[in-house]
Amino acid sequence: MELFKSGLRSVLGAPTVENPPSGAETVEKLINRARSSTLLDDRRDACRALKALSRKFRMEVGAQGLDVLVGLLNTDRSDSEILGYVLDALCNVTSKESLEEEREIAEVPIGQLEELGERFTEIYLKNPDNVRVILDILDEYDFHVRWPAVKLLTNLILNRPKDLQECILVNPMGVSKFMDLLCDSREVIRNDGLLLLGQLTKGNANIQKIVAFENAFEKLFNVVAEEGYSDGGIVVEDCLHLFLNLLRNNPSNQTFFKEGSYIQKICPFFDIAIPDGDMPLGWPSQKVVNVQLMLQVLQSLISPSRSSGGSGEVLFCQQLMRKCGLLEKMCKLLMTSGVPADVLTEIIHTVGDMIRACEASQEYFAELLVPSNPPQKALVILMMSMVNNKQPFGLRCAVLYVFQCYLYRNDSGKAQIVQTLLPSSTAQLTSVSVGQLLCSGLLSTQDDFSVWCAAVALSHTLVNSPQQKENLLKVHLAISRVGNPVLLLQQSFLILQQATKPQSKLGILMFLSQWLASCSSAVTAFLGLQSAIPFLISQVGSNESEENEDLVQSACAFLLGLCIIFNSNNDPSSNKESLKMLIAKRIGTEKFLDCVGTIGRHEIYAKALKSPQVRYNCVSEPLLDHEFARLHKSFEGMVVSEVSGEALKIDQSERDLNGMVQQLQASMASLQLENDRMKRDLEEARKNALPMLNGTLFPTPVRASVIESDDSGNLKSEIDALKVDVALKADMIHQLQRTLGERDATIEVLQAQKAQETESDNPHNVLKILDAERSRLLKATSELAALRMDQENMMDLLTDYETKISAYARRLKDLGQSVDEEDLDVNEIEQNLAEEANGGYC
Known part of the structure; x- marks a missing residue:
């Protein structure tokens, strides 16, 4: 400290003790010295002092010396020492956070101190040439110049991201200089450069494309490999965040990633050691984060909510993942003991995305066996977890999603599931089947979510499957040992009548709606149930005020409407005209039509219709299913037209x-x-x-x-x-x-x-x-x-x-x-x- 004070006195001259200069006066003198000195050493000393004072007197240095400091970057480009001092001073001036030294003497709230960095950044970026100067300085290899230049650009992007992105687009060669940072042998510069690119690529598709075509994927994979793949540290995490920035909602980069054979390069990331026996595998927290992020990278390529590119692009990626062994590695991890629950949940979601609408992958998944004694199919083990209320909630949702993906456009898979429920098959079964597990979940009396999951899963066996709807009419359930078997349709309606929570009610209603839609024989069987129509009429006409009961009423009205439009008109007491007259008399046509449309106006419906993925925060949140939302959208107009007489x-x-x-x-x-x-x-x-x-x-x-x-x-x-x-x-x-x-x-x-x-x-x-x-x-x-x-x-x-x-x-x-x-x-x-x-x- 004494050495610094003596150096400062040599620059400013020794002041009298009675009248010491203020901080602003000291900064002003240093700024004048840096501006007007003809000797290089004098300018260097002034810049060194300004760098030190910028931590305590940031306001004064920024307000008085910003232009001078930027000018020195141009005039003294050949002197690396001056460049380093100036860049460090600019880093302090534009810091997003308040500095410790200025907090000690500050008379204003810390929030106002933190605003200073953004204000000075705004001033700095008003002149695009100021950014060009920093980009040129990135060519300097000197550590004390290149590193503060990277930190200064990071400050600018944190404070004013859109402004800096626009400046970079005007200087597109600057992206090449950013990419060179990833090849710097000095880890601190490489790592800070990685963070800088991560901030730079957020929310800007054009910069994302430029970065990708500057060979970013190859360089990132090299860094990930050097750091040890999933066992790597925070650097791997930063690389994966950059991967996600480049791939999410960017069809061009997704195509480039696929065609550049980068999907195959993900395989080594999941070469995770499997322990012998039942010894759990300990996963450090950083490894958990790394694996989850890489799973998100895969999902960005094959998710059904992928913004563009069409099903053809997704299918191509799915096929690549199966051929290169990624699907096999995912399934192997899925059956590995000791995998953390949150990681396992993401693995199951990813497997679902990998097999959705991909016939070969669905067949592979159907034959997947768990290494148990005796071996059992993985699908059966997963469904056991779904109907078990002791399993983590997120895991159960993920299992429901992978089951839906397995059945999506998979007629043979749907037939196999329904076949396990038919009377001719159940007697021959020696072990539990998926169909039996679904029925057990449907009959659960203590867990509404199990009822909801089982009902939704069963409904997916019927989507666009007229034959399975007919076959399901033959299914009987052995409710008790002494009683006679009961038809699945009859028992489902009985569960609906006895349910007390909106979640289980909606699950059964969605299942019945999917069953009755476009199936007149199912409608006839349902209308044959003694109290089916009176129950629906009473539900639609009631004035329940409990939360989500409006959704239940709307689903009941929709189910009643399906009974009308798919009515065979064979029974005069329950044909179309009889049901419409009953609705007009007991409910009122206008009220009924308004009730049918209630679901379509609900926020939950919009969310369910948007994406088939099953992701929720709490166990009471799941209410509507994606396929039911699509069904409602398809037939709501027909119900309204039929009941209102427009037909x-x-x-x-x-x-x-x-x-x-x-x-x-x-x-x-x-x-x-x-x-x-x-x-x-x-x-x-x-x-x-x-x-x-x-x-x-x-x-x-x-x-x-x-x-x-x-x-x-x-x-x-x-x-x-x-x-x-x-x-x-x-x-x-x-x-x-x-x-x-x-x-x-x-x-x-x-x-x-x-x-x-x-x-x-x-x-x-x-x-x-x-x-x-x-x-x-x-x-x-x-x-x-x-x-x-x-x-x-x-x-x-x-x-x-x-x-x-x-x-x-x-x-x-x-x-x-x-x-x-x-x-x-x-x-x-x-x-x-x-x-x-x-x-x-x-």
Whole structure:
């Protein structure tokens, strides 16, 4: 400290004890010295002192000397000592956190001290050249220059991220200099450079693309390998955060990662030692974080919520992960004892993403065996965990998700699950099956979440599976040893009646809705239950005020609506009209329709519809399932239209449309007949006129005296008659085109009105009607196109006809005959025909 004071006195001169200079005065003198000194040593000493004072008098150094310090970066570029001092001073001035020295003398709250860094950063970034200077300095290899330059850029990005990102985009070569930091042999610079890139790539897709194409993935994998993969420290974590920044919501980088064979380079990361016997594997906290982050990297490539790229890109990544052994490594870890619960949860989620809609991976997962005695299928062990309320909540959610992913677009998998429930199969089973576990979860009386999970899992065996819906009607449950087996449908409804919590009620209602949708036999069986309809009516009509009971009422109303639209109408007491009359009498149509739409207006519904992933924070949170939300979205309009009577209006409109189309077809037929007649007449006229025009009248040169005036007069009369006939037929075509156009316009107006009336109520029925009408209109349009082609052929013939007439007129003139060219010119007729064609039916 005494050495520093003596050095400061040598720079400033020794002040009198009676009147010591203030901090602001000292900073001012140093700033003037740094600005005006001609000797390099004097400027160096001034910068050294400013660096020291900037920790205590940050406000004064920043306010008075920011421009001077930036100027020194340009003027004294060759002196590494001055560069280091100036960069350190700028780092202190722009620090995001308050400094210890300034807190000791501060008379303002710490929050205001922390705002200083952002204010000075804003001033610094107003001039983009200030950033360019720092980027140029990054080329310096001197540790005392390069490291503070990295720290200064880190301060700038922390304080004003968007401003610095814009400056970097103006200087794109700066990204290359950032990437060079990852190759620096000095770990402190490499690690700080990694943090800088992590901040720089947040929320900016353009910078993310530049960084990726600067070979970032390769360099990051090298760092991860050097640090020991999952066993590495905080540096590996920083690398993985940067991976996520580059890949999430960036389709370009995701494609580049896939095509660059980087997925295969992830495999060594999961070469995790497996202990012998039952000895638990101890996982340090850093390893847990590293593995979880790498799992998120995989999920960013194959998650169903991936923003773009389509299912084809996801499927390609899934296939790569299976072929390179990543899926096998994940499944191996899944069955390894000692894996922390939170890591295991993420592994299960990742396996779900890996197999979703990927047939080969789903088959692999179905045959996966747990190394137990005797060996059991991994799917069975996982389902045991799902219906066991002693397992961690997050783990149970993850198991439900992987089960859904296994069944997604997997008809054989759904059939195998349902098959284990059928009477012919249950007697032959020697061990517990997935179907039995689901039924046991459904019958749970102490855990509502088990009921919800089992009901949702069963519902996924029925999605787009008409055959499995029929098969499930045959399933019986042995509720007790003395009682007779009960149908699964009957028992499910009994569970619904006895449930007291909204969660279990919604689970059963979603299961029943998925079962009854598009399955009239299931609807008939459900309506055959003695108290099914009265129970639903009472639920929809009640005035419950408990939390989430509105969702239960809405789900009941939706289930009742499915019973109407998929009703076979075989039983007069429970056909469509009877149910609608009952709704109108007991509930009220308006109230019922409003209740059906309650779910669709709920925040929980929007969240469930957005993503199929099952992630919740607490056990009471799961209420709605993704596939149920999709089902509700598909059939809500049909329910509303059927109950409100709009379906009758649509049927009447469809009949009106059919009548209009029939009239149109009749007009088209008449028009076609007329066109055929016109073509015959025109062909006959061509045969009569063209031989004369082609030279048959004058096979050899003759004198003018050979031509008699009567012959030319007859020819002109014949031409006049032909012109009149062509004009009449052109007018007839025009009239028919106009009639056809008016009728088509009428159909378009009717379609627009119908679409507007039914767009919000019944898009499904409207689409069916419009599809049918579109087919009819396409056929009519093709017929009209053929007619227009015939008309164009006639126009070509008239053009040829005009050429011949003109040639004949010139021949007559050459032979001395008097010819009225206006009488022989058919240009006007042709032009009229063209205008009529353009203004007619299109």
